[in-house]
Amino acid sequence: MLNGLAIGSVYAIFALGYTLIFSVLRIINFTHGAIFTLGAYAAYALTGSPLGINGLLAGLTLPFRLPFVLALVGGSIVAAVCGVIVERLAFRPLRARGADPLLSLVSSLGVAVALVNITQYLFGAEPYSYPDPLASLPSAVNFGTAGQPVLVRTVQVVIFAVSMVMLALLTYLMNATRTGKALRAVAEDTTTSSLLGIDTDRLILLTFIISGFLGGVTGTLIGLSVGIAGPYFGIAFGLKGLAVIVLGGLGDIPGAVVGGLIIGLAEAFVPAQHIAYREAVPFALLFIVLLVRPQGLLGRAQVQKV
């Protein structure tokens, strides 16, 4: 079960960035998965490790080495910057035209595919793993007693802690700060908000920066936990992330965490003889949720205006 929570918190942090953009812009940002990958690779490069043998940048090593935490932050900043560039290129023109959110989804899908393949082109498709950064900490934390140890890998505890901290920070931002109120206003109605003097463009930019940064953090942490399996692991996460945010309720920030934990637990509880079907669980849940309760567990039912 602890395993389920660990996997779940991984999905949860990923979903936080996803759902933040949906909550403000009402679009699904597929590029989140690609930016998450980029952040992970950028952090890897910043730790001064050599790049693999397959990509264009084969054998390249940055001339400096950063300690892991700084590399994490640096990689996430790179991810945030990429998020901003993506917003400028792929989303803003569509928003200016008032295009259907479905069109934005397709556009973001195109950009995500392009980005992931560019990453593959640059870095190669082989797996990477970070040099051991948490060497100072014990490799596992004992949650049980000395007689019945329940060991959880430290990195998974870190991920869970980070997800809770992020959740708390985001909830505080959205509910208690002035910027949060402005963001919620933009989410409600972009045009009216701009009429009321809220700089919507700047706030949307801020949303993408936060989301990109979160994506980078998630990518690096997950890369630390399971290793980077290749550029496509971002797309796989992106697809599962869809299941998470729909389950929790599109646009609902605590919902993203709840959805992530539930799907993580569901995957962990698959009985052993059906273990091969574990990958299908999030998508089966997604399908069922869409049919039964599209607004997710914590979302509000969307009333269609005529």
Next chain:
Amino acid sequence: MATFLATYDFLLVSMVLAAVLALTLYLPLMAGQLSVASPGFYALGGYIAAILSTKVFHPGPGLYPIQLVLVEMVAAAVVSGILGLVVGLPALRLRGIFLALATIAFVQILGVVALNLQVTGGAIGIFGIPQPFSNQLSYMWVALPLLLLSMLFVARLERSRTGRALVALREDELAAAAMGVSPTYYKVLAFTTSAVLAGMVGAVSAHFINTWNSRQGTFDTSVNLMAFVLVGGSRTFVGPVVGGLVLTALPEALRGIADVGGLPGWLAQFLRDGRLIIFGVLIALGTVFFPQGLITPGLLRHLGRRRRVPHS
């Protein structure tokens, strides 16, 4: 000419099959529904053909009889149609993004199931699927009529009452429903027809590619199909066909350019391997600059007018 056909036989047939698959994305899109479920039915059709030809019909040595291929296509069509109905009826109550997500989930679930069942051969898949023809190009005898018939079907559909109903749904579903156009009936019709077509293409492709596994008909394929329709044209049936033909040939053309020589290494490598980068960029650019694709009804009317003028 003969050497051209011989060298590019695989590519030419792939182009034609891709064009038909693009039409399967176009059909629900006519009703305004973005459904990326076609790769799932494509995979299903392929598995049906593969299983039938390797395990049920026990072929002797020599060429596999073409009638059995047609039987498999019918079987694939029927099964895909039934599954399309079963999945479509509940799923098509969803609108917009939610339907797209549901179809994505459907394709993923099918992929995992295909990866794990014994009858589908698990991760290895099914190989050694018998061939009805002695060379690749002869598949055109099946592929080209399939394309032409589907094009004819969709063209007639566009002009028929059903077609107008679909377009009405795309323009404004609530208004159409108020006018007596049953949204569920027409959306499910489009979805099921698309499923049947995708299943048939899958059945042919299984024989064409000779092996079939869970890597055929995945989310990647959906991305390709979206590129075909978005770039080719989403408002007329000619668009996806052209998109499918051109975008399947494009990577080969680029590879040819890369092989000419004289290009810097990174550019040549990009042209060879950058197919998905190019498709992704095309999708993004397409939605921003050409939301209706390159072949639009306006363009077709314009071309039609220019041809008719000298006769007046």
